[in-house]
């Protein structure tokens with residue numbers, strides 16, 4: 001796979017901006033919680049607070065869905081759940097394969113939240129022959145030799161990679177060649193994929209590094225004269241942190257986007273934005 005995919009256009013089909021698409025799962029999660037409590041309607045302010053998004057942005061996002069709510073009443077929770085689910089393609093069943101059934105792959109397989117959101121774990125695949133046939137989350141692990149056949153038999157278009165970093169590109173290429181067009185990558189490496197293939201990357205250590213940055217900033221705001229250990233001015237600390245971060249991070253490239261709505265293409269930060 002020679003070329004890395006760069007950025008997708010800022011809008012998808014039907015003119016919904018990528019940043020709005022990235023926030024839809026946040027709204028859906030908040031709405032689902034309301035639905036489970038049998039709450040019939042919700043105001044934009046309440047929903048925005050529950051989703052961690054600015055309410056003006058929420059109203060703008062919902063206008064792309066053609067949903068404007070009713071003045072004085074708010075939005076119909078059940079209808080919005082349906083509308084957003086439909087927009088995200090969640091009203092249909094998505095068979096997913098997980099490749100790499102170690103600690104993380106097994107944990108993902110056991111996570112019940114996929115099925116409840118329309119993602120059916122169709123197969124678990126691992127290169128270790130010792131795992132073949134072993135049952136994880138009620139599913140027998142299959143060997144990577146079967147990967148192409150599994151994808152084909154199950155009509156899989158979404159693959160999850162939970163292998164070591166060194167194996168991820170090769171696994172990605174086999175998935176794509178077999179017909180997978182969306183990849184959720186947990187391995188700490190940047191994947192190169194051809195045009196038309198979407199890659200989302202999950203990296204909890206990057207999230208922690210961002211939190212560490214904010215912690216450091218809070219500490220320096222509380223005590224402007226001192227650094228983290230009190231010995232150096234805060235301004236002299238970043239090179240150490242930067243070097244540490246650089247060691248831990250894959251090289252920058254345009255091939256992937258973080259699987260977090262926090263950094264939309266318009267650079268906004270909905271998940272942590274104050275309402």
Ligand SMILES: NC(=O)c1ccc[n+]([C@@H]2O[C@H](COP(=O)([O-])OP(=O)(O)OC[C@H]3O[C@@H](n4cnc5c(N)ncnc54)[C@H](O)[C@@H]3O)[C@@H](O)[C@H]2O)c1
Nearest residue numbers: 100101102103104126127128163164165167187202203204
């Ligand atoms: N994104 C995150 O936040 C996050 C969190 C934890 C772990 N990870 C990453 O997830 C990956 C898995 O971590 P883990 O702790 O489960 O590791 P693990 O060693 O427990 O499991 C890795 C599995 O991948 C299998 N494997 C190796 N090469 C393969 C190949 N070519 N094809 C198919 N399967 C193959 C191994 O047999 C093993 O079962 C690592 O890359 C790790 O860095 C990411």
